[in-house]
Amino acid sequence: MLKKMAKIIGYSVLSLTFVFVVLFASALYINSQDRFLSVNSQQLEKWAQLAEKDVEHISEADNAFKFSQQIVGTQLAPITLPLTEDDNLVLRQYKQACYQSSIEQCQTFIAKNLSQIQLMVQNHAELIAQYHQLMTLPVWHENIDVSVERPQLNFAALFEIQQITEINALLSSRPDSPSIINDFLNDDYRFWHNVFHSSSYLITYSLAGNRMKSNLERGVKLLSLEDADKGTYPISWTLDNELSVESIQRVFAGEYIFGKRVMNTLLENSYQLTDFEFYSQWILGHFFKINDSLNINSEVLLAQYQKVMLEKQSLDNKISNTDINAKFKTIDDELMQKFSYCQMDTTIEQLWALQYNPIGKMLSCSPPYIDKYFDIVQDIKKLQQQSTNLRVSLK
Known part of the structure; x- marks a missing residue:
C-alpha cells in the first residue's frame, strides 16, 4: 500500500515537473524574440x-538651462548654495508670510526682520546678479537624449535664489517708485513663460507653470499696495500661455x-x-x-x-x-x-x-496621467484674468 502511494506521489511530482518544464520552455520560446x-x-x-x-x-551662452546648471547643478550633482541656517529660516518664514498669508502679514514680517533680511541680501549679491542674468537669456533647451540621464535641474536651489532676488527687489522698491518689484515680477514671469513653452520634460513644464501661477498670485498681492495713480503692471502678464x-x-x-x-x-x-x-x-x-x-x-x-x-x-x-x-x-x-x-x-x-x-x-499597469498636468494652462489663464482687475489699463 505504501509502495503504491509512493509511486502515485512520484508520478504526480514527475508529471507536475514535466508540465512546469514544458510551460517554462514554451514561455522562453514565446519570449525569445522582441x-x-x-x-x-x-x-x-x-x-x-x-x-x-x-x-x-x-549657443550655450544663450541657453538658460545650461546657465542654471552652472549655478545650482542637477539633482544627480547638486551645487550647495552658501546659505546659513538663519538664511534658510528667513526664506521659509518669508514664504509663509508673503506667499500664504495676507499682504499686511507680509509687511509686518519684513519690518520685524529687516536687519536679518538686509544682511542676507548683502551676503548673496552674487546669486542675485546671476538670477538677473538668467532672466535675460533668450533660450531654454533641455536635451532629449536616451544615452544620458535626464538632466533634471536642482530646482529647489534655483527657487531659493529666486526668492532672495525677489526680496532684494522688494527692499529696493519705495512707495514713490515701485517699478523695481514690478520689473522683477515682469522679468521673472517672462523667464518662466519661456521655460513653460520650451521644456522637454513633464517635471520642468509643471514646475514652470506653477512658478507662473505663483508669480501672478503674489504679484497681485505685492502690487496692490501701490498708489493707483503711480501703479505699474507687469506687461509680461498679458503673454499668451496657450x-x-x-x-x-x-x-x-x-x-x-x-x-x-x-x-x-x-x-x-x-x-x-x-x-x-x-x-x-x-x-x-x-x-x-x-x-x-x-x-x-x-x-x-x-x-x-x-x-x-x-x-x-x-x-x-x-x-x-x-x-x-x-x-x-x-x-x-x-x-x-x-x-x-x-x-x-x-x-x-x-x-x-x-x-x-x-x-x-x-x-x-500604473501609467502616468500626463494629460491632467496640462490643465494648468487654464489655471494660469484664470489668474491672468483676475490680475487685470489690479489695473484698469496697462502702464
Whole structure:
C-alpha cells in the first residue's frame, strides 16, 4: 500500500515537473524574440528628433538651462548654495508670510526682520546678479537624449535664489517708485513663460507653470499696495500661455525617451555570476522586452496626447463639451480593454494574457496621467484674468 502511494506521489511530482518544464520552455520560446517598434513608438521617436533639430545652432551662452546648471547643478550633482541656517529660516518664514498669508502679514514680517533680511541680501549679491542674468537669456533647451540621464535641474536651489532676488527687489522698491518689484515680477514671469513653452520634460513644464501661477498670485498681492495713480503692471502678464502643438509634442516625446532610458538601464546591468542578482538579471533579460514595452508605453502616452489635443480644441471652440466627454470615454474604454490584464480576477486568465513580456506588461499597469498636468494652462489663464482687475489699463 505504501509502495503504491509512493509511486502515485512520484508520478504526480514527475508529471507536475514535466508540465512546469514544458510551460517554462514554451514561455522562453514565446519570449525569445522582441517585436518591432510600433507606429506609435516611431511617432514619438520622430517628435524627439524634431525637438533636437537645429540644436547645434543654439549657443550655450544663450541657453538658460545650461546657465542654471552652472549655478545650482542637477539633482544627480547638486551645487550647495552658501546659505546659513538663519538664511534658510528667513526664506521659509518669508514664504509663509508673503506667499500664504495676507499682504499686511507680509509687511509686518519684513519690518520685524529687516536687519536679518538686509544682511542676507548683502551676503548673496552674487546669486542675485546671476538670477538677473538668467532672466535675460533668450533660450531654454533641455536635451532629449536616451544615452544620458535626464538632466533634471536642482530646482529647489534655483527657487531659493529666486526668492532672495525677489526680496532684494522688494527692499529696493519705495512707495514713490515701485517699478523695481514690478520689473522683477515682469522679468521673472517672462523667464518662466519661456521655460513653460520650451521644456522637454513633464517635471520642468509643471514646475514652470506653477512658478507662473505663483508669480501672478503674489504679484497681485505685492502690487496692490501701490498708489493707483503711480501703479505699474507687469506687461509680461498679458503673454499668451496657450501651448503650441510642438510644445505639447515635445513634452510627450521627452517622457517617452525618459521611459526608454529607464528600460535600457534595467537591461544594461552586468551579469553577477556569484549571487542571486544573476538570476534576477537572467529573468529580466528573457521576460522583459524593450520594444514591446516601449510600444505599450507609447500607446498610453499617445492616448493621453489625444485627450490633451481634444481639450485644446474645446477651448478653441472647435468641439463641444458633450463631444469631448464622449471621446474621452472612448479613449479610456479602449485603454482599459487593452490593459484588461491589470484587473483580471482569474490567475490562469491573467497568466495567459501575460505570456509574452510579462514584466513589461505589469510595469504598464500604473501609467502616468500626463494629460491632467496640462490643465494648468487654464489655471494660469484664470489668474491672468483676475490680475487685470489690479489695473484698469496697462502702464
